[in-house]
Amino acid sequence: MDKNRRRFLKSSLLGSAAVAAGCVPEANTRGEALAETSAPLDILVLGGTGFIGPHMVREALRRGHTVSLFNRGRTDSELFPDLKLYKGDRNNGLQSLAGGKWDAVIDNSGYVPRHVEDSARLLAPAVSHYLYISTISVYDISPAPITEDSPLATMLDETVEEVTAETYGPMKALCEQRALAEVGADRTTVLRPTYICGPGDRTDRYTYWPVRTMRGGEMLWPGTPRDDIQIIDVRDLANFTVDCLEQRIAGIFNTVRPLRSFQMGDLLEDSLAVTGADMTPVWVDKEFIAEHKVAEGNGLPIWEAPDSEYASFTLVDGSRAAAAGLKNRPTRETARDTISWWKTLPESRRENLRAGLSAEKEAEFLRLWQQQKA
Numbered sequence: 163m164d165k166n167r168r169r170f171l172k173s174s175l176l177g178s179a180a181v182a183a184g185c186v187p188e189a190n191t192r193g194e195a196l197a198e199t200s201a202p203l204d205i206l207v208l209g210g211t212g213f214i215g216p217h218m219v220r221e222a223l224r225r226g227h228t229v230s231l232f233n234r235g236r237t238d239s240e241l242f243p244d245l246k247l248y249k250g251d252r253n254n255g256l257q258s259l260a261g262g263k264w265d266a267v268i269d270n271s272g273y274v275p276r277h278v279e280d281s282a283r284l285l286a287p288a289v290s291h292y293l294y295i296s297t298i299s300v301y302d303i304s305p306a307p308i309t310e311d312s313p314l315a316t317m318l319d320e321t322v323e324e325v326t327a328e329t330y331g332p333m334k335a336l337c338e339q340r341a342l343a344e345v346g347a348d349r350t351t352v353l354r355p356t357y358i359c360g361p362g363d364r365t366d367r368y369t370y371w372p373v374r375t376m377r378g379g380e381m382l383w384p385g386t387p388r389d390d391i392q393i394i395d396v397r398d399l400a401n402f403t404v405d406c407l408e409q410r411i412a413g414i415f416n417t418v419r420p421l422r423s424f425q426m427g428d429l430l431e432d433s434l435a436v437t438g439a440d441m442t443p444v445w446v447d448k449e450f451i452a453e454h455k456v457a458e459g460n461g462l463p464i465w466e467a468p469d470s471e472y473a474s475f476t477l478v479d480g481s482r483a484a485a486a487g488l489k490n491r492p493t494r495e496t497a498r499d500t501i502s503w504w505k506t507l508p509e510s511r512r513e514n515l516r517a518g519l520s521a522e523k524e525a526e527f528l529r530l531w532q533q534q535k536a
């Protein structure tokens with residue numbers, strides 16, 4: 163993998179827990195509903211207690227489905243006391259699942275190709291439908307817009323199991339391929355989300371913007387209000403996930419907001435509207451940002467300079483998922499609910515944003531910028 167892609171991934175889409183699909187027949191990548199079902203489903207979730215898992219579990223329960231979990235019982239183990247837990251480790255510890263039967267499985271916690279291969283092989287005869295949560299980080303750098311047919315990232319040594327900024331995307335691409343090979347493209351759904359945000363997000367990559375806005379004063383905003391960004395609200399992803407299971411929708415889908423439907427200026431307006439803060443935006447141009455490495459260390463999460471070669475990761479085409487039923491709520495609702503959730507967190511957590519510029523760094527960059535402009 164080239165080192166540019168590495169740099170992009172370092173600051174971008176690694177999931178909260180960790181830091182091509184060539185075998186898909188043409189017809190099945192179009193997202194056809196295989197055989198719609200409205201009957202309650204028996205759903206197994208691999209994971210279920212991280213960030214996105216609980217939203218999916220709650221949505222499935224809300225619609226009357228039965229949900230069981232498979233995990234090690236380490237993360238938020240008190241979250242769903244009433245759900246059946248199959249305890250085990252994806253690393254050679256799937257025994258508790260042997261002999262079980264479910265209608266569908268949601269695989270949220272697959273980062274290592276061997277783990278996905280093992281679970282998909284074991285579950286292929288035990289479920290009708292396997293839904294794997296992937297990421298847009300599977301794509302290689304290529305011209306915008308990125309579609310489901312854009313080239314995927316690869317790695318020389320496919321036996322590597324350490325998840326790093328460099329290996330995350332190519333390993334997720336391999337995970338997709340293993341699930342598809344074991345279960346078959348006609349019974350497998352692969353969802354490729356962009357930045358997932360909303361209540362419960364542990365990365366603070368989206369959260370930073372409205373939360374920093376709430377503090378008020380002069381705030382550094384990168385580039386221009388017209389710079390494209392992409393997110394997906396975790397609840398929209400959860401809804402679409404359960405839709406796919408209910409309607410037996412197989413195929414590969416970019417799960418993102420529509421192309422060019424959300425820009426930095428919209429994020430700014432949402433942030434001001436939901437916080438009512440007295441914040442003055444200072445738009446700092448991309449040349450200054452590059453020269454002073456302002457974005458380094460996840461300093462400006464979600465934003466990408468429009469002329470950078472990674473800009474195509476902000477221009478991912480989600481029309482296939484939209485045609486299959488993915489609905490994106492207004493971004494203002496995401497901002498509002500993110501702030502409401504944030505206010506419920508303990509002070510110790512709120513004092514330590516996990517992405518974005520620290521107050522000191524931001525003040526220093528703004529001072530330099532204003533000096534340069536004077």
Ligand SMILES: NC(=O)c1ccc[n+]([C@@H]2O[C@H](COP(=O)([O-])OP(=O)(O)OC[C@H]3O[C@@H](n4cnc5c(N)ncnc54)[C@H](OP(=O)(O)O)[C@@H]3O)[C@@H](O)[C@H]2O)c1
Nearest residue numbers: 177179209211212213214215233234235236237252271358
């Ligand atoms: N966050 C984003 O913006 C983003 C963007 C694109 C894609 N994604 C994808 O979204 C998924 C992350 O979802 P998430 O944040 O809800 O979950 P997560 O934090 O990655 O996974 C946590 C869940 O998996 C279980 N788990 C972890 N390691 C396990 C193991 N070795 N064996 C069995 N269970 C294990 C955890 O429970 P225990 O610890 O108790 O085992 C927990 O239930 C990933 O597939 C990621 O690639 C995320």
